[in-house]
Structure formats: structure tokens, C-alpha cells
Amino acid sequence: MVYCNRLLVRIAKEECGATAIEYGLMAALISVAAITAMGALGNSLVNTFAFVSQQETQAQSGQL
Secondary structure, rough: OHHHHHHHHHHOOOOHHHHHHHHHHHHHHHHHHHHHHHHHHHHHHHHHHHHHHHHHHHHHHHHH
16 A cells, blocks of 8 residues: 555656657647647638739729
């Protein structure tokens, strides 16, 4: 029983695993933020190119 308690205390004091988990969580959060930002940028670019394409089509047909 004493060995088990010592083992639990030693595991509780170990910080290497906790640090690795923290870095993993930070990397995951940064990835989610980057994916969200890139998705918003992609949607904005699609809308911009669609507008430009529409304006070119109208200009070529003499509607502008």
C-alpha cells in the first residue's frame, strides 16, 4: 500500500506529460483558428472573384 501511495505521489509530481499535453492543446487551438481564418478568407475571395467575373461579363455585353 505504501508503494502505491509513493507511486501516485511520483506520478502527480511528474510534469513532462502535462507539458506535452499543454503544447498539444495549444497546437490544436492554433490549428482550429488558422482553419477558421482560412475558410473565411476563402469565402471572401470566392465572393470577390464572382463579383469581378459578373462585372466583366456585363462589360463585355455592353451593359456597363
